[in-house]
Each structure stands twice: as structure tokens, then as C-alpha cells.
Amino acid sequence: MNHLLELEGVSKRFGGVQAVDSVDFWADPGEIVGVIGPNGAGKTTLFNIVTGFYAPDAGKIHFDGHNLVGLKPNQITRVGVSRTFQAVRLFGAMTVLENAMVGQHTRTKAGVYGALLNTPRTVREEQKVHASAIDSLAFFGDRLTPRINSLASELAYADRRRLEIARAMATEPQLLLLDEPAAGMNPSEKEGLIELIGRLRDVKGYAIVLIEHDMPVIKGVSDRVVALDYGKKIADGTYDEVAANQQVIEAYLGKAGSEEQE
Amino acid sequence: MTAPAPAPTPTEQSSRRLRFERIPMRRIILIVLSLSIIYGVVAGSTATLRTGVFTAEDWQSLIINGLARGSVYALIAIGYTLVYGILFMINFAHGEVFMSGVYTAYFVAVAFAGNGFLNSNPLIAIAILLLVSMAVSVFVAVILERLAYRPLRGAPRLVPLITAIGASFFLQYTFRGLYGANVRAYPNIEILQGKWTIFGIQMLKTQAIVIVAAMLLWVLLYLFVARTKTGRSMRAVGEDREIASLMGINVDRTIVATFAIGGALAGAAGILYVFLFNQVIFTMGFLPGIKAFTAAVLGGIGSITGAALGGLLLGILEAVGPNLFLTGANVPSPNQLQPVIAFGILVLVLIFLPGGFVGASEEKRA
Amino acid sequence: MNPTAALKPGLIGGTVVIYLAAIGMVERFQDRNVITGVVGLGVVLILLTIAIAAYTAARKGRTPMPTGALVGLVAGGMVALITLGFEGLINAGVDVRGMFVSITPGLLETLEFGLNPALGAIVMALAGGTTGLVAGGLVGLKDEHLRSSIVFAVSMTLLISLGEPILRVTLGNLGIPTNWLYELGGLTIAGTIITLLAGFGLRWWLMGRKEKRQEIAAHMPEDTRRTWGRASLIAAILALIALPWVVGPFVSDVLGTVGLYVLLGLGLNIVVGYAGLLDLGYVAFFAVGAYAAAIFTSPASFLVTEEGETFAAAGFTNIWFAFPFVVIIAVVIGAMIGAPVLRLRGDYLAIVTLGFGEIIRTLVLSDWLAPFLGGAQGLTRIPAAPPESFDLRNPQHIYYVILAFCFVAAYISYRLADSRVGRAWAAMREDEDVAEAMGISVVRYKLLAFAMGAGVGSLGGVFFAAKIGSIFPNSFGLQVSINVLAVIILGGIGSIPGVIVGAAALVGLPELLREFGEFRLLIYGAILIAIMIFRPEGLLPNKRRQRELHEGAGSAPVELPEGASPA
């Protein structure tokens, strides 16, 4: 129970497929955990279970003293878990700034009356939301700040990834789940990403769990690596330990070699 | 090596709050609601059956009647479902496509009745009527696609919906202008009069014919979509239009074909409809259109099987529901409340099967 | 000149004329004079079609003056010829009246300009040719001022003539004599010439001023501009306040109806525009509002006691007392309807809400609830609300009430759009899952949208009941839901000014054509299609949506429920 996030024996089945099979998993404050595994290994399903999109068939999930099982995604965000998505999912018709401001939702209270009467509290809160959003965006240097009034759908691909992370940061999480943040990035962008993830942990103090196919990125940032295959955890340790694990090698090599190209 | 975590949230307090929020209020409300509806239905039905107002023959004939009208809904619903499956738009004007064919065929029927052809060669006459009705409906459906919907490909989904609503009015009042505002009665076709006894159940000849014809058309369509090249193209375009076009499928032609098939079925449904109800008026498409749309959703929109099941179920519900559920509860004029029952059941079904009967249950995916 | 350029527009134009004739529009519209004693609306319809065909033909080749006129002549002539061919067919004794009821002797008479067939044909050919010549020639005119002024003059004259029912009454109301302008429903010949000249002059003058104005505006200091802006806002509000007394009771009544639709549109806009929930049964809340108001106030209500006392005992003597309660009831019902179905997406939600609309209509119509809701006989004698000097049955009075509530609803919409709540809705509309991952309780915000939409919609119902004084179930059909949805989409979804423009266009304009009731919905449908094709973002779109639409054009527009493919 000392871990920030702790999963015990979590399982999830879809029809005939055991997507996640009795997985134990944990992450500590300030730790960066990489999750690897071939496609279909159950990585994203695991994220979806933690964030409440799927209810686990079995198992326990605890986070910061809360039992997450049975909570809705928005409640889980409130207790401090935030995430990004494998395929970037921004609010395309909203501006960059508004995307980040939405992230502040759980940290604010204003309702209909506040908005209608424009009470001092609402005004203060809006100012705070604005400032906090600007702050999150500023974390990415001059990538997003100059474009705060562009529509999210108008951004370049890598900037969309960045905005998604900024939006997740705006929820003021303790734990950040990143789903393939490096997908579609070029090598120099990946470099930047590795640096960024480190900085997220160092400056913001998040625990970070990331799913990634890109081994250099995993190697570059992870304190610990967990490997999944067919929904089962097959390895857990430092990058070097996991990379040397026979089962992991089989899982990757035994499958299509195409995995590595991603 | 880690920076201190942000100030810890007052875990205790928020845990308590979360525990309260964890109670699935919505689900409880839903279950209570559903149970009370189900109780009402069961209690009403039992009370009705206990009064014995209706005989077993009554119920039989009501069910046959429901199957017959349901068959017509099913055929129209297929038009909705096909277009939805490929363009993801609700073709609100489909009811008018249905009306256009059968209304036009009316004039042919009158001419045939006038010279006696209708009753001297009824089968040929009916075949011609069917052809005329289907041809006109196909024509209207294709024109509609070309002029009103094609320019809107790729627009947000509300835009084609509004266009379709506009087209619905436009077509209705075009035909009012062309053919007049009066209700008109189809001439009698003598061989369709009377009853048959099938498996010991008495039914009107028309009902039997409608049910069988609709089933036949459904099977034909199913085979068409499953087996032919056009059918496969339709499915491919429905899956992903861009990829389909990369695979060398002519998307425009496939979409036109979809509208044409929907129109043809609507045209055929029109003739079956006048077998049962024998009159035409320019507004006749609207209500069957809405009902067929409901049926398509009930069955799972996008699915041909769903459209058929939804149509039949809706037909039976309409025919049997008010008498069965409400008579025993002493509700005055139960049949006036038919829409309440039909839509009430729709809501109930969708609450538990959000994708309709055949639609794959919608697992949430992030 | 490419002679084939005229072919397609000519053919299309001819088809359109035959269509207009066959659905009876030409004959019926001929009953309305455009220029009394000279030309009726039916003939104008034909000439207009010819002009448009010729214009399009000439436009296609950007043809210069002499050839442009020639192309126009060919196109116009073709339309006329096709019309004549059609006419000839009927004259030849092909009696199709058994099928096409509108092809009548009266139609022929119109097409023959009331002359004999031969003479009529000559006139038709001449008129068609001339109109085509003129319209085609216009394209070729190099002088933009001149061209635009001519087009403007003709359009304005036509509009003034068409606006006769409203304009004559309005001018009469202001004490301005109209005898010189109008006669028997159309313009007088003198009036026509004056209008044409005035329109031409006005446009000419305006175009000269426009450049100058732009120059001035560009150099205007910020302060002055703001003052100007504020001044024009105040002027607009003053104009809105003065309006009913300027235009008189009939137009005020139309304005009141438009206002009701603005109110309903603003309410539905919260549901569809902000929260992205496609609601096809919005009439349900309109009905709840109207019926609740009637039950509280009408002496025909079941709440009336044996002694004939109304519910007044509890303080509800009138609509003013009743309406807050009505809104609360509607909000509760909105939440109750919303709760079970909020998980449904897209079209599933659409059909379910449509179903709720039908359920409510059926219930208010039903014999079952007739003791409470009046059934087929409706609820009548809804009393006028005090003060007596401000009788809400007077269209000039209720206009203000509706206007005030429109302002309130617009303010609410405006404030919410840019607030935490508005952002939550926007996020939810864009991507429900992600919104939830951002900590937004989708259920709560959907319910909130539903409830607010219900509240505003019920307000519409309350003032509908107050305005009409009697309510019947058939006022609450699907048509209302469709109208309101069309209003907000036509205006530009999510846009507050768009709602106003949409309501004016869809609810106000058809009132001009009241006498042609049988064609109202035809024209309504045609307008809907045309606007959606040529301006899918709506007439006055929300800027951001417009940006998005043009950005995203061509990409797949929808997310769908799984399994939504043909089985």
C-alpha cells in the first residue's frame, strides 16, 4: 500500500480474448515506468482500466489511498490520474488555450450561476484557470505559447502531441499516463520528448507511466520497465533486465518483426 | 531524485465523497424505472387476459396484422439502414421516396381498372404496378442523392440531416402540387380479396402475400449485399470511404446504387402497403417513414437483419401492445396511446441494448 | 461564343418552368399581382427562371456585352420554347388532368397571357427572348455600378411588390398613403417606375459612398469607433423597442412568433449547439411549458375548485406567477427524460428524443389524460395576465415580453459559451471520452444541458399559451421540433445571432406568402436544401465553427457506434 498506484491481479476479458490477465503493477511517486509489449498485449487496455474506461473483471486498483475500481473516468481524474491517448485526441474546434483550460476542469468549481452572475469568485477562478493553462503551455517553450489562439486542429502533428500532454498536465495530476507519446515523431523530436518527460518528473514531481514501442525512448526515460504479452506481465525490472529477459525477446522476435519498426 | 509530490489532497474526505459518488444512482434510477414499466406491462397484460375480452383468434389475427404492417416497415427501414450504413446520414426524405412510387403507380392502376386489365390479368398488372412504383421511387431516390446529398459529402452530419428534412417537405408538396391534395383509393384487385387459412390460422390474403413478399425481398437483398460485387463495394464504402476508393471502388456509383436499392425496396413496399391499406395521399410517406426509421434504430441501424427484426417487432407491438397492456388497466382509448407504447419500448430497449438488437453492443473505447 | 454554353441552363430552366407549372405554382401565383394590370406573380416566376437561366449561361463564359446578350437570348429562348412545347402538348388535347391536377385551363390561360394560343406563343417567345437578352446582356456590362444598380432596382421592386401584405399595412399604420404605390395587391404602374428609379438611384449612390465610407472607417480612431459601435447598438435596441408601433399588430404578431422561435432556438442551441446532443423532440418542453401554464391559469383547468375558483387560492392568478413554477417543472421533466437516455449517442439519441416528443404529444391528446389536459378539446380561456393595460393577447404587448426573454436567454447563452460550463460542453461535444478523461462528468453536463434547454423551451411554451390564449394538442407536433432545429442550423449552429437570423428567415418570411399556404412548406423545403448546399455553415455562423468546417472539409465527419455497418 506504499505505492502511489497499485494494481493487484487485474483481469479483463473481451469475448474470447483475455486482454489483461491477472496483472500486478505499481508505480511510485516520482517514478517513470515504461510499459512495453507487442501490439495486442493489453497495454492500452491496462490504461483504460486504470482510468476507469473499462471496469476490471477482477483485481484491485488503489491510488493514493483511493480504491479506483468502480469510479468513473472523471472521478479518477479528480483524484489525480491523467492520461493521453494513443491516437491524439484533442478538441479540434477549440483553441490551444481552451484545450489547456479544459484540463483545469476538476480543479475549479464555477457553475451556471457563477457564469451568469459573473461573481468575483468566478472571475478570480477564470483568471486562475487562464494562468494555469498558460503555465502548462509554457512548459513546452515556444512550441505552443505563440499559438494559443489557433484551433487545435490547425497545429502540426508533434505540437498536437505536446498539447495533449499540456492538457493532461493542466488537470494537476500526481500520475501521468502517456500512451505512445513518441508515435509518429522524428528522431530529433524523440530526443526532445525524452528530455521533456524527464523534466515533467523533475519539475512537476509526477509519477509517469508510459506505453511505448520505441525502445530508445523507453531506455532513455524509464526507471523501471514492465513487459506485457497476451495480457500477462512477463517481466518487470530495469530496462537492461527486461531487455535481457528471454520471454520478452521471444514475445518480440517470435511475433512479426514488424513490431520493431514502429 | 524525485521532487516532492504536490500537496497531498485531503484523501480521507475525498474518499468519503467518492464512496458516495460510487453509488450508481443512474443505474438505480434506470432499474427502478424499467422494473415499474415491466410491472405495468405484465400487470396490464394479465388483467387484460383475465378479463377474456379477446379470444385466441383475436390475438392471432392481431399478430398476423402486426407482422403484415411490420413487413412494410421493415422494407422501408432497409432503405434507411443502407444509406446510414454507407453515408451515416438519416435520409429523412425516404418516406417520400416510398410515397412517390406508389402514388404514381396509382394512376396506372386506375387506368388498368378502367379497361378491365387489372382483373383480367391481375398478375401481369400487379407486376407492372410494382415495376412502375419501384422505377419512380428509384428515380426520386437517385435524383435526391444527386441534387441534394452529393454536394454535402463531408459536411458535418447535421447538415445532410437538415437537407433531408427540407427534401422531405419539398417532395411532399411537389407531389401535392402534381397529384392534388385529396386522398385517393386504389382500385380493388379481386384476386387479393378474401381470406386464406394457413396452418389453421385465418388470415387475409393480402396479409399473407405481404409477409411472404417482404421476406422474399429481404432474402434477395441479403444475398445481393453478401454475394455481388456491388454489395461488397457497398460494405467497403461503409467501412472506410477513402480506402475503398483507393481499392478502385467507384464511391459515387456505389452510393447511387445504395440509394437506388433503397428506393426500389421502398417502391415495392409501397405496393405492398396499398395491398393492406389501399389508399394514397401525398402525406402518406411521413408516418411510415418515421416508423421505419424507428424500426431501423430498434434493430440496430446499419444492419439489414436489424431493420427486418425491428420492423416486425414494431408492427407487432403496435398491433398487440395497446390492447394487451392497457385494456386491463382500464385506460380509456388505449389505441390512441400506440405511439407511447412503441416509443416507450424503444427507449427501454435502447437503455439496455444501446446499439439496438443487432448492433454490436457498444463497448466504450478510449 | 460557344452556343452550347446556353444549352444546359436553357434545358434546366425549361424543366424548372414545366415543374413550376405542373405543381400549380404558376397558376396560383398569378392570382397575386406584381404590377397590377400588367403582370402577375405567376408570369414573374417564369420570367425570373428565364432571367436566371440566361444569366447563368452568359456568366459561364464570362461573355462580353454583345455575345453575352446573345447567349442570354438563346438560353431564354430555349426556356420559352420548352414552355411553349409543353403548352402545345396540353393544347393538342393530351388531357393529363386526371393525373396532374394542376395542369388546368387556368394554367394555359396564364401561359398564353390571356390571349389566344398563337398570339400567346408569340408573346411568350418575345418575352422569353427579351428577358434572356437583357439578363445575358447584364453579364456583359463592364460597368459594375450600372449592373449592380439594375439588378438591385429590379430585386427591390420585386420585394416591395411581394411585401405588399406587410408594407401596405405598415405604411398605412404610419399614416403614409399607399394608393399611389399599391393597387389590388400589386404595384401600380406609376409605383413600379418610381420604385425602379428609386432603387437604381439608391444603389448607385450607396456604391459611390461605400468606398468613401471604408476610407473613413479605416482612419477612425479606436475611441470614435467604439462610440459608434455603442451608438449603433443603442439605436438597434431603440429600433427593436419602437418596432411594434411602427409596423402595427399583424407584423407584431409575426415578430412575436419569430421571437418565440428565437427563444426556442436559443434553448435548443444549448442542447444541440453547445452540448452536441441531437434532440429531435424539443417540442416536448414547449408543450410542457404551454400546458403547465394553461393548467395553472385557465378556468378550464382541473385545478379549478368546485366553487369556480382557480388555483388562485395558492397565488397563481396568472402567467406571471405561474411561469417560474412552470420552468421548474420543465427542468425536472427535462432531467427525467434525459437521465435514462444520456448514454445514447448520435442518431440513437435523436430517435429517442423524437419518441419523447411524440409521447408527450400523444399524452396531451389522449382521452386518458383528457380530464387533466383537455384532450382533443384543448385548454382554452387562458386569462390575460395583469396589468389590464398590458394585455398579452395584444401582439404589440407580448412582443415586448418575448423580446425581454429573448434577451435573457441570449445573455445566458452568451455568458455560458465562454465559461467553465461552456468549455465542458464544448469538450464533451468534441470528444466524450476525452472530456471524461479530463475530469468532466459527462452525465452531469448532459443533464445540465437538457435541463437548461427544457427550461428555456418551456418559457417559449408559456408565452405561446399567453399569446394564443387557447392551446390544442396539434400545436405540438413533430413539425415544431423540426422547425426549431432548422432555425438553429440555418442560422449557424452555436451562433446566437444565427438563431435570430434563422428564425427570421424560416418563420418570418413564410408569413409573406400566407395566401399561398399550400406552397409554404414546398418553398420552406427548397430554402432548407439550397442554404445547406450553398452555405452549410449557416447564414450567420459562429466564426470558429466556420473555420473548422472549412478546415475539416473532406475528412470523414462522423464517429460512429461500433458495428454500424451493413450486416
Added chain:
Amino acid sequence: MRNKTSLGKLVLLLVVFSLIVAACGSDSSDTTTAGGSDTTTAGGSGDASAVCDADPFGCVEVGSGEAITIGTLLVISGPNASLGQDSQNGVVMAADHLDGTFDGVNGELLGHPIAFNHQDDGCSAEGGQAGAQALAADPSTVGVIGTSCSSAALGVADTILSDKGIAIISPSNTGPALTTPEEHQPFYLRTAHNDKLQGAAVAKFAYNELGARTAATIHDGSPYADGLQAVFAETFVSLGGTITKQEAIQVQETDFTSVLTSIGADSPDVLYFPIFAAEGGLITQQARQTDGLADTNLIGSDGMLSADYVAAAGEAVEGVYLSGPDLSAFTGDQDFYEGEFKTAYQELWGGEPAAAFHAHSYDAANMLFDAIKAVAIDEGGTLYIPRTALKDALFATSGVQGITGTLNCNDLGDCQSTATIAVYQVVGGNYDTANPVYSEVASLDG
């Protein structure tokens, strides 16, 4: 400089164009007159300005050569359009017949042409309101024939027009409420007969003539049908009969099997369904196929007294009873309605009447014309029609022969206060308006 030439061009264009168009002399508007004109002189007396000043609502002034504007407020759109169109046809034919012939050209009234302002009542309260406001706003509106549907009139059109002092005569409102002391508006009249007469007459016919002891009713949710069936049921019970069921259907539906099965379970002697052609036709057909209704007499009312209904019901229509005005009771020229009128109707409108209300609207329009003749004051070609006097003249109508019977307006606006209600039977695929199977003089007072 350029201005001048351009203006010149425009003027040239204009002149050419208007010459061409004017040369054609096209005009087929309502208002042109040919044919003979009414030679009767205006019946009003006294000094126009004094009379008009004395009238609380003033006068309508119709200048020399100007048209007398008659409003209509009938349902001409939507599913009930054929009903309103039929009534509108009746009004237009009355104007046509002012010159004594049906020739498609309006006659003249006191030397003035007739102009119509046709409005749509939409068969709804809001439609009635908008249309009534439009008519009320036009100061030249002399009187209004309308509305088609009671819901457009009750508390809506009747009130709006009465507030303006404009007489409104309905050819087809039959709802009893409109002429109750509580609801009646001072300028409202009707030539349609109150449901109280018709519903009761049908009940008496069923009980006394058909010997029915049990009856069921169906209405379609319209105030008209609901009102009729309620009066029928009440009377039938008071005569000693039993009502087995009172059912209702939804308009535009087509399958009524379940309603009929439910009614058939009691096998009533009579099924009364005073609805309209489309649904009425289907009910007739489907009732014949329902076992429990094999020996049941089917009765409809004037909403179905039309060729449309007979056609819609097909062969099943044989033997159905339909109630309505007793058109055989017309004491004037017996052949006028059956002969001249109906022939002209077919010729002018290209088909059989869709309802029975054209007769009522024809009478209503003639009533209005007569009243105008009686009160208008002619001063040098300009007509002054005092509004209150016009209304009083309308209410004073008595003993006038219309094609629907004798018109006697009572104080509450019922001009069929004593009406002859007939029941016709469809025999050989048609009903014969000259030979009702039952006829009863019913009076609201008695």
C-alpha cells in the same frame, strides 16, 4: 456624364420591357370582371359620415372601382388541406355566382368587384391567430369566411376579429363551445351546424330507426370528432342505449385493426366514427374484415360526406350511413345544387367535392354578400360599410334559403339554429343527397 448615359439605358430597357409586357395585357387576377354585374343598389341609408362616426368600429370604405375585400381563413395546407380548399372553392363560387352564372369569373357586388384575401388557418390555434391577425390588420377586410377548424377559431380568430369589429362566419366549425354564452364572441357566426344538433340527430336515428341498443364511437383527436361523438354518446345513453366503448385513433395512421378488434369484442349494433375521409375510409374497410363487427351499422358524419370518402372506402362503403345537412330540404330551385352547382364545381375545380363544407361556405358567403347589400351606403360610387351594422344584419338573417337549408341566425351566432339534419345511406357505391333515409328538423332551442 456616365450617370446620364447609364440612366438613359435603364429607362430605355424599362420602357421596352414594360411595353412588351403591357402589350400582352396579361391579367387573370381575380378582380377583373366580365359578365353582368349585380344591379341591386346599396341598401344602407343615411349620411355615410354620420353613420360611420356612430359605428363603434367605423366603416369600411370602398372607393369607386375598388374591390370589396373578403377574407377567407381556411385550412389550405397540411393534411386537412382538401377540406379547407373545398370550403374556399365554395366561397369563390359564391362570388362567381353574383352575376347569376358560374363562369369562373367573379360577379360584382353593388358595382364593385370582389377581391379575396385567402389566409391559411393551419387547422391550429397558432395558424388561426396569424391568419386572423393578418386579416384584422387589413382595414379593407369587410368580413371573413372561416375558420375551417374549431381550434383555429375558439378564443383565437373569433376573438381577434371580434375585437376589430370584423364579422367572421365559419362554414365548418361545429364545436359547441364556440356558441356557448361563455365563449361566444360578438362578431362570430357559423353556417355549420352545431355538433349538438348533428350528434343528437344521429343518436336518435341509430336508436329509433335502426333499433340499435349498443353503440361504440371512434374519434380522431380533432375537436370536431371528439365533440360529435361525445354528444352522440350522451344522447344515445339518455335514450336508453348503452355505449360499449369510446375509442380514439391517431390521424395519418392507416392500420386500425387493433381498435376495431377491441370494439368488435362487444359486437355493438352501431359504430359511430365522425372523422374524415382518409381514416374513415380505412376504418370502413377494416371494420368489414373484423369478425365482431359483421352485423354492426357504420355511421359517419359530414366530415366524411364526400366523394373522397366513398372512393377511399372502396366496396366496403356499401350500406354505410352518413349524416349531414339535408340538401334535399332546399326549397328553392330543387335542381340548383344537384344540377348547376355540382356541375360547375366539377368544371371549375376538376373533381368531386372533397367534403360537404363547400355548401356551408357558399351559404356563408352569400349571407355576407346579402348583409353588405343591406347596410352599405353608396355615395358617389364609394361604398361605406358600417361594421357593427353589418354584423347586426348578419345576426338578423332569418328564413333565408341556402343550399344547406334555411338560415336562421340566433343571438349566439348559430345560423343553423334550426337545421334539418339528414342521414344518407350509401347504396350502389354512392349516396343520394336528394333522398336521405332519415331527416330531422332539430333546433338548438328545443
